[in-house]
Amino acid sequence: MAREIKMVYGTVKQGLSQLKNSAELKSSLPGHISGRNHLNVVKSIEQLNEEIKELTEAYASVLAKHIAQTESAVNAMKETDENISSSMK
Numbered sequence: 691m692a693r694e695i696k697m698v699y700g701t702v703k704q705g706l707s708q709l710k711n712s713a714e715l716k717s718s719l720p721g722h723i724s725g726r727n728h729l730n731v732v733k734s735i736e737q738l739n740e741e742i743k744e745l746t747e748a749y750a751s752v753l754a755k756h757i758a759q760t761e762s763a764v765n766a767m768k769e770t771d772e773n774i775s776s777s778m779k
Contacts, residue, residue, distance in 0.1 A: 699768050706764070710757050715750040 697764075697767065697771075699764065702764050703761075706757055706761055710754075713750055713753045713757065715746050
């Protein structure tokens with residue numbers, strides 16, 4: 691039983707493009723909120739904000755790499771499909 695898998699490359703490219711645009715994550719957390727406040731909770735919040743910022747940047751970096759790998763795989767599949775199609779003619 692043969693089954694055909696069809697990939698609409700335009701739709702895939704558009705989806706990757708949208709994902710790439712949404713992957714530009716910017717942390718809007720304040721860096722320093724303490725001012726003259728010396729409470730330990732404020733220092734903890736600042737530390738947590740910094741860690742969230744670092745995690746967001748790391749996530750954005752990994753996501754960008756995965757998007758690039760997916761684009762490369764899609765391009766390779768398209769090229770393979772085109773090569774097979776031209777050799778069948």
